[in-house]
Amino acid sequence: MSQDQAIAAGIRSLRIELPSWAFGNSGTRFKVFAQRGVPRTPYEKVDDAAQVHRYTGAAPTVALHIPWDKVDDYADLARHAADAGVALGTINSNVFQDDDYMLGSVCHPDPRVRRKALDHLIECVDIMDATGSRDLKLWFADGTNYPGQDDIRDRQDRLAEALSAVYARLGPDQRMVLEYKLFEPSFYTMDVPDWGTSFAHCLRLGEKAKVVVDTGHHAPGTNIEFIVALLLRADKLGGFDFNSRFYADDDLMVGSADPFQLFRIMHEVVRAGAIGPARGVAFMLDQCHNIEPKIPGQIRSVMNVQEATAKALSVDRAGLAAAQSAGDVLGANAVFMDAYNTDVRPLLAAMRAADGLDPDPIAAYARSGYAERIVAERVGGNQAGWGA
Numbered sequence: 317m318s319q320d321q322a323i324a325a326g327i328r329s330l331r332i333e334l335p336s337w338a339f340g341n342s343g344t345r346f347k348v349f350a351q352r353g354v355p356r357t358p359y360e361k362v363d364d365a366a367q368v369h370r371y372t373g374a375a376p377t378v379a380l381h382i383p384w385d386k387v388d389d390y391a392d393l394a395r396h397a398a399d400a401g402v403a404l405g406t407i408n409s410n411v412f413q414d415d416d417y418m419l420g421s422v423c424h425p426d427p428r429v430r431r432k433a434l435d436h437l438i439e440c441v442d443i444m445d446a447t448g449s450r451d452l453k454l455w456f457a458d459g460t461n462y463p464g465q466d467d468i469r470d471r472q473d474r475l476a477e478a479l480s481a482v483y484a485r486l487g488p489d490q491r492m493v494l495e496y497k498l499f500e501p502s503f504y505t506m507d508v509p510d511w512g513t514s515f516a517h518c519l520r521l522g523e524k525a526k527v528v529v530d531t532g533h534h535a536p537g538t539n540i541e542f543i544v545a546l547l548l549r550a551d552k553l554g555g556f557d558f559n560s561r562f563y564a565d566d567d568l569m570v571g572s573a574d575p576f577q578l579f580r581i582m583h584e585v586v587r588a589g590a591i592g593p594a595r596g597v598a599f600m601l602d603q604c605h606n607i608e609p610k611i612p613g614q615i616r617s618v619m620n621v622q623e624a625t626a627k628a629l630s631v632d633r634a635g636l637a638a639a640q641s642a643g644d645v646l647g648a649n650a651v652f653m654d655a656y657n658t659d660v661r662p663l664l665a666a667m668r669a670a671d672g673l674d675p676d677p678i679a680a681y682a683r684s685g686y687a688e689r690i691v692a693e694r695v696g697g698n699q700a701g702w703g704a
């Protein structure tokens with residue numbers, strides 16, 4: 317196999333999961349701008365996600381967020397997805413948008429609120445049974461704003477108790493993936509602020525519990541690829557929430573703010589042999605397209621991940637290992653940078669053409685007329701939005 321063929325084979329094995337909420341309106345706390353043609357129902361979100369897969373061939377699943385994507389019949393939604401050429405993926409829980417959760421959810425001081433939050437998480441596993449989803453994504457907005465507000469250790473105990481209850485409910489092929497976030501909405505302590513906290517809980521729970529790395533959830537300057545390498549080495553990386561950021565949790569398109577960082581992360585994934593589905597790493601996007609059109613924004617994001625991965629796959633591994641073991645600092649760095657500086661776009665375009673796809677997914681989507689069609693057809697009703 318030539319090097320180009322090996323890279324193409326690696327890229328073909330890479331599956332990227334799309335977030336249903338990326339197709340709805342979103343914004344900042346200052347303004348949500350409505351875009352014409354935005355979906356009004358989970359069914360329409362699935363239709364839009366299917367367009368991304370149609371032109372990239374790389375995004376076969378769409379993640380749901382409950383209750384934003386609540387429907388009466390999840391098996392019916394799964395059938396709708398299959399008809400559109402995609403499948404339903406990760407179920408994202410939501411214990412952060414109810415008035416009851418002002419002081420937290422599973423870590424709340426009041427057992428009634430903790431019970432309500434746990435019931436929601438268990439309901440999400442029920443939904444997974446209906447959709448055939450493998451992963452339950454847990455993200456807790458829980459935390460405190462002021463020193464002394466609540467007991468840090470008690471909150472960890474409450475968290476551990478809830479996680480154990482959810483873990484016990486998982487089926488044999490289901491997993492829970494625990495996401496961490498440095499700050500926001502809480503500003504003094506978050507109850508799961510970092511990979512170490514998530515890792516400690518997942519380790520105690522067992523092999524069906526894994527850590528999720530949302531690339532926007534670290535302090536500026538954090539070496540994310542180091543975290544990724546460490547988690548992969550311990551077989552505890554459940555997946556990514558990909559996005560990029562200049563400042564905090566900006567949720568911009570993955571690979572847009574710092575493509576070199578994305579390359580370094582994907583290099584560690586390649587190094588661990590974890591690009592394909594066998595190692596169980598879920599490559600999810602978690603983004604908001606506040607000012608750009610949403611479907612092309614998702615197509616561009618998928619292409620950005622493919623480009624970073626193709627560069628990572630083009631690293632001369634033998635040359636790198638030789639330079640590293642010889643202590644050749646500059647030589648090793650040169651091998652690494654050569655790969656990053658390789659233009660992989662022609663290779664990816666050729667791969668798409670060989671697979672019967674348009675070499676330019678953005679242009680193919682633009683030509684399809686879908687964007688004009690949804691603007692004309694989706695009139696009336698309430699547009700979906702982040703948080704609704």
Ligand code: PSV
Nearest residue numbers: 408455495497530557565602
């Ligand atoms: C929290 O900031 C987060 O990253 C979690 O994954 C949520 O479920 C998601 O954003 C919602 O956009």
Ligand code: MN
Nearest residue numbers: 495530557602
């Ligand atoms: Mn996330």
